Amino acid sequence: MRSKVLMLAAALTLTAVACKKDDDKTTTVDFTTAKQQVLTDFTNKIAVTGYKDLDDAANNLYTKIDALNTNATDANLTAAKDAWKSMRSVWEQCEGFLFGPVEDNDYDPNMDTWPTDYVQMDSLLNSSNNLELADIQSATLSLRGYHPIEYIIFGDHGNRTAASLTARQKKYMVSLASDLKNTCHALYISWTENPVNYAQVVITAGSGSTKYAKKQEVYLAIVGGMTDICEEVGEGKMKEPYDAQDPAIVESPYSGNSLVDFKNNIIGLQNVYLGKYKEQGLGLKDLVAAKNKSLDNKIQGQMAAAIGSFDNITVPFEQAIISQRVQVQAAMTALGTLKTTLEDELKPFIIQYITD
Amino acid sequence: MKKLSVLLCILVMVIGFNMCRKAEKFADDDYDERLSGGGLATVFDETSKAFTHSMPGLSANDERVHGRGDVAFEQTFVSSPAPVFGGLGPVFNNVSCISCHHNDGKGTPTAGDATSSLLFRISTGGVTAQGGPEAVSGYGGQIQDQALFGKQAEAKINISYTDVAVTYPDGETIHLRKPSYTMQQQYLAIPGSYGLSPRLAPPVFGLGLLENIPEQTLVSFADENDNDHDGISGRPNYVYNPQTKQKEIGRFGLKANTASLFVQVATAYQQDMGITSSLHPQESCYGQSQMDALTDDPELPDSTLKAVVFYVKTLAVPARRNVTDAEVKRGQQLFTQLNCSGCHKPTIQTGVDLTLPSVSNQRIHPYTDLLLHDMGTDLADNYSDYQANGKEWRTMPLWGIGLFEKTNGTPYYLHDGRARSMEEAILWHGGEAEQVKNNYMLLSKTDRQAVIKFLKSL
Numbered sequence: 001m002r003s004k005v006l007m008l009a010a011a012l013t014l015t016a017v018a019c020k021k022d023d024d025k026t027t028t029v030d031f032t033t034a035k036q037q038v039l040t041d042f043t044n045k046i047a048v049t050g051y052k053d054l055d056d057a058a059n060n061l062y063t064k065i066d067a068l069n070t071n072a073t074d075a076n077l078t079a080a081k082d083a084w085k086s087m088r089s090v091w092e093q094c095e096g097f098l099f100g101p102v103e104d105n106d107y108d109p110n111m112d113t114w115p116t117d118y119v120q121m122d123s124l125l126n127s128s129n130n131l132e133l134a135d136i137q138s139a140t141l142s143l144r145g146y147h148p149i150e151y152i153i154f155g156d157h158g159n160r161t162a163a164s165l166t167a168r169q170k171k172y173m174v175s176l177a178s179d180l181k182n183t184c185h186a187l188y189i190s191w192t193e194n195p196v197n198y199a200q201v202v203i204t205a206g207s208g209s210t211k212y213a214k215k216q217e218v219y220l221a222i223v224g225g226m227t228d229i230c231e232e233v234g235e236g237k238m239k240e241p242y243d244a245q246d247p248a249i250v251e252s253p254y255s256g257n258s259l260v261d262f263k264n265n266i267i268g269l270q271n272v273y274l275g276k277y278k279e280q281g282l283g284l285k286d287l288v289a290a291k292n293k294s295l296d297n298k299i300q301g302q303m304a305a306a307i308g309s310f311d312n313i314t315v316p317f318e319q320a321i322i323s324q325r326v327q328v329q330a331a332m333t334a335l336g337t338l339k340t341t342l343e344d345e346l347k348p349f350i351i352q353y354i355t356d
Numbered sequence: 357m358k359k360l361s362v363l364l365c366i367l368v369m370v371i372g373f374n375m376c377r378k379a380e381k382f383a384d385d386d387y388d389e390r391l392s393g394g395g396l397a398t399v400f401d402e403t404s405k406a407f408t409h410s411m412p413g414l415s416a417n418d419e420r421v422h423g424r425g426d427v428a429f430e431q432t433f434v435s436s437p438a439p440v441f442g443g444l445g446p447v448f449n450n451v452s453c454i455s456c457h458h459n460d461g462k463g464t465p466t467a468g469d470a471t472s473s474l475l476f477r478i479s480t481g482g483v484t485a486q487g488g489p490e491a492v493s494g495y496g497g498q499i500q501d502q503a504l505f506g507k508q509a510e511a512k513i514n515i516s517y518t519d520v521a522v523t524y525p526d527g528e529t530i531h532l533r534k535p536s537y538t539m540q541q542q543y544l545a546i547p548g549s550y551g552l553s554p555r556l557a558p559p560v561f562g563l564g565l566l567e568n569i570p571e572q573t574l575v576s577f578a579d580e581n582d583n584d585h586d587g588i589s590g591r592p593n594y595v596y597n598p599q600t601k602q603k604e605i606g607r608f609g610l611k612a613n614t615a616s617l618f619v620q621v622a623t624a625y626q627q628d629m630g631i632t633s634s635l636h637p638q639e640s641c642y643g644q645s646q647m648d649a650l651t652d653d654p655e656l657p658d659s660t661l662k663a664v665v666f667y668v669k670t671l672a673v674p675a676r677r678n679v680t681d682a683e684v685k686r687g688q689q690l691f692t693q694l695n696c697s698g699c700h701k702p703t704i705q706t707g708v709d710l711t712l713p714s715v716s717n718q719r720i721h722p723y724t725d726l727l728l729h730d731m732g733t734d735l736a737d738n739y740s741d742y743q744a745n746g747k748e749w750r751t752m753p754l755w756g757i758g759l760f761e762k763t764n765g766t767p768y769y770l771h772d773g774r775a776r777s778m779e780e781a782i783l784w785h786g787g788e789a790e791q792v793k794n795n796y797m798l799l800s801k802t803d804r805q806a807v808i809k810f811l812k813s814l
Contacts, residue, residue, distance in 0.1 A: 104764070105471075106458075109432070109471075110470070114432065115438070115440055117438065117444075120434065120435050120504055123505045139505070140451060140504075141432060221404065228405065
């Protein structure tokens with residue numbers, strides 16, 4: 001009888017030990033400290049650094065466009081195209097966290113409205129409008145931002161030559177680039193300086209933030225941003241043209257940059273999760289891994305699969321929706337899977353573990 | 357053994373009688389107060405995207421149509437002819453639904469810019485054959501303050517504010533801002549007199565639930581002659597529905613001047629964006645000097661229009677937060693005691709709609725009666741809209757109002773966004789709400805804050 005009791009006790013102990021969570025063994029920082037550090041690192045190492053890079057990229061694009069205006073050589077045109085593409089890559093990665101000033105102050109539509117308004121653009125170019133910066137700033141959104149610049153420097157089918165640029169087009173593109181530069185600078189400043197100083201708003205979440213009474217709220221905003229971009233790419237930017245089999249409704253069609261755009265969107269999302277952009281910080285992954293390693297593995301695996309799926313599409317997206325439908329469908333499926341995990345598992349994780 | 361069978365018999369009888377018990381309504385306390393949109397149309401999200409979710413109870417196919425509507429709602433339109441999304445203008449107020457209804461919520465009270473959400477109706481003050489506001493020649497019923505390149509905006513509206521100080525009996529002073537609106541840069545002179553009415557884009561979630569409240573429920577809230585002597589009357593608006601070609605009860609629009617979501621959406625496309633549809637196949641500037649020569653009307657495919665109607669119909673209501681907080685509870689009690697709930701009805705049961713379970717027979721908390729109330733001279737636009745006179749406005753639903761700070765960046769309240777805080781919005785209340793407001797002002801500061809805290813939990 002006694003041995004039975006002992007065995008039972010032993011079994012119970014074993015069970016209890018087995019049940020013990022190994023919360024803090026996988027990270028060097030305790031969970032409470034990490035919760036704050038992830039927000040600080042997200043702000044400083046991803047958001048602010050990303051917007052600083054965007055600001056720099058916009059300056060670079062302006063410089064290259066200005067040089068093209070002064071000296072319309074094909075070399076300068078190529079340099080302008082490269083600058084446009086590299087700025088796009090920074091911006092698309094910043095779309096991994098579309099909350100805060102970028103949505104509150106409509107910076108996104110100010111620079112990234114699509115489609116192009118050909119009729120109005122032609123009327124504008126054929127008019128006597130001065131095409132100065134102030135004229136562009138008061139123009140409708142579809143006549144501002146990335147895509148009109150793209151249309152001018154890449155041409156309708158990417159066939160622009162420097163010699164074919166008209167004086168009016170050059171004037172327009174310089175003012176467009178200048179407008180874009182201002183927008184990106186204002187966006188950067190809104191994170192770093194008063195009156196908005198959104199970096200502070202995020203970092204002080206749950207401890208005096210003017211916007212986020214609890215840390216949980218800003219975490220949910222971050223996860224919401226990740227989910228939204230997954231949805232926007234998989235169920236919007238890709239699915240619309242795919243369903244319609246219509247190359248005309250593909251975004252960034254002149255530069256053929258659509259797939260790169262999509263991939264960078266998801267890399268932006270991955271940066272947020274991993275806490276890594278140019279340098280490694282603490283990320284959501286550290287919090288998730290500390291409590292639920294298998295969820296962390298799942299998310300990381302699905303992000304990698306989604307990003308990798310774009311590489312199977314070997315022709316420009318406008319063509320792929322006709323000729324590589326299987327690969328496009330596979331990419332959309334991978335995005336859908338990731339979105340479901342973020343929505344149904346990562347979000348509940350935040351609600352469960354970050355309650356303050 | 358005998359005992360056992362007796363016991364069994366008794367047991368069977370007890371169970372049997374219990375089964376005979378009629379189903380009763382739960383007591384109020386038994387419902388989950390957080391479910392503002394009922395059991396199938398409430399979402400738990402308190403981020404900036406709180407208003408943008410579909411109702412959780414949708415079928416897969418309904419979800420698909422909702423998604424199509426979502427894309428169209430966000431889509432920027434361009435001028436025709438265009439390969440995609442053409443039809444904008446010639447004159448318009450904005451380029452997409454989302455430009456005004458920021459994050460499916462309210463917007464910013466500026467006019468004529470890309471990020472503006474305030475528009476102005478215009479009328480001679482006369483009445484049409486259908487009973488609606490008479491249009492102004494050359495302008496129609498709305499000022500389109502933007503135009504395609506090469507066309508001229510009908511006018512620009514200058515908005516200026518003057519400071520109005522309000523002092524509580526306890527000595528605290530609050531500064532309100534009173535707007536004044538003047539038309540400038542008119543493309544055409546207006547010979548006679550005219551009136552303007554400012555309308556700030558309202559949130560677009562939960563509308564399927566509001567559309568499904570039985571008319572008799574709304575009518576039962578009315579008390580046009582204030583027979584109960586609580587100072588609050590309230591009456592329904594009856595408006596012309598161009599789809600059914602009948603007079604119907606008005607539910608949408610800031611003066612309850614629109615009967616259905618279909619008409620609301622189609623009219624917004626035509627008036628706000630210059631995009632024609634099967635319901636409104638003529639441009640907003642039809643018959644005016646800026647009319648285009650295109651023969652592309654209707655510009656919006658019916659399937660798109662219907663998808664967008666379905667989208668706003670099936671946007672879920674965000675759940676309440678902090679419902680068990682003691683201060684919130686206190687504020688809720690005061691809200692009722694002050695009789696704010698005289699117009700902002702906390703609980704309504706929707707009607708039955710077999711085709712859409714999410715909105716069917718749901719117990720919802722919209723905090724509106726959808727009726728017209730005299731709000732006093734300070735809020736008056738002196739603009740009649742069907743039955744609504746120049747001092748009357750429709751009770752604004754308060755669900756989700758606590759999230760405006762998130763969804764809108766900077767929040768604005770009331771029909772023209774003049775109020776920058778909920779406290780300012782309360783203090784603007786006059787007319788039928790005068791007494792309620794005065795009683796609110798008599799509260800201690802702690803109690804006033806409790807009321808605000810309650811509102812923020814909505």
